[in-house]
Amino acid sequence: MQTLYRRILNFILVMGVTLLSVGWNQAIASAAPIIPNANELAHAVQEIESLDAMRTGLASSLEGSTEVPTKQTMKEVCRPVGMRAIQLSQENGWQVKQIAKKYRNPDHAPNNLHDIIGLAKFNQEPELIGFWDRETLDKQMGTRYYRRIEVEASCLACHGLKDSRPQFIKDGYPQDLAYDFNVGDLRGMYAVFIPDNIQKAIQDATN
Ligand code: HEC
Incomplete structure (x- = not known):
């Protein structure tokens, strides 16, 4: 229940940040084409x-x-999240990633300075849920949205003590680092990069 309450609060907070940034964007809309x-x-x-x-x-x-x-139900928690992230990237022309310093799937390792700075920011500011940044990624300008991922009690079955991880994890992720977490720890973050040209195309289409 507390989690649900927190989730709603988080959502309101993040939407607040979005609306703020929207206002800011509209203020500069006439000056900047993209x-x-x-x-x-x-x-x-x-x-x-x-x-x-x-x-x-x-x-x-x-x-x-x-x-x-069962082995199957155990597998179906975070893998579908990763698959949905890939799908979201394809559907929207974004780059949607999960990034964690202590990662299980090596695809989720931080791999540039922005990733490292984002994680450090969430680490230093425990109350920070999300933020935006203007960035250049793979030589492309765009906007990146960052969102905190926190450890809850239900995560510990697979991200708790190293020895109590399910067998499919021990077998399937030999380089696993994503264990020994406690409730409330920073687990990682989502990062969504929205390239400028996509935004421009959508803007043109809706104008
Ligand atoms: C049933 C086991 C299981 C549970 C429960 C579970 N995870 Fe995971 N988690 C995994 C596996 C397996 C992966 C690697 C998935 C992949 O290959 O993409 C993973 C990956 C992740 C990742 C991506 C980064 C990385 O390390 O690869 C995050 C973030 C994450 N889990 C957070 C959570 C959170 C938060 C919870 C609780 C709400 C949770 N997990 C519960 C098994 C689990």
Whole structure:
């Protein structure tokens, strides 16, 4: 219940940040031809909230179940989140990533300075839920949205003590670093890069 309350609060907070940035964007809209599109930014926030809710939902259904989880149900918590992130990138022309310093899947390792700075910022500011940045990624200018991922009790079945990780994780992720977490720890972050030209195209289409 507390988690749900917190989630709603987080969402309101993040939407607040979005609206602020929208106001700012509109103020500079007449001056700059290529600007982050307000709808696009709000859309990114919404999609990430759904993605995070999907993981929490799957993890807590596993936790609440009286049945012994099968190998299949155990596998179906974070992998679908990764697959949905890829799908979101393809659908929207974004780059949607999960990034963690202590990663399980090496695809989620931080791999540039922005990633490292983003993680450090969440680490230093425990109350920070999300933020925006203007960045150049792979030589392309754009806007990047960052969103905190925190460890909850339901995560510990697979991200808790090293020795108590399910067998499929020990076997499938030999270089796993994503264990020994406690509730409330920073688990990592989502990062959504929205390139400028996509925003421009959408803006043109809606004008
Ligand atoms: C049933 C086991 C299981 C549970 C429960 C679980 N995870 Fe995971 N988690 C995994 C696996 C397996 C991966 C690697 C998935 C992949 O290959 O993309 C992973 C990956 C992740 C990643 C991507 C970064 C990385 O390390 O590769 C994040 C972030 C994450 N988990 C957060 C959470 C959070 C937050 C919770 C609780 C709400 C949670 N996990 C619950 C098994 C689990």
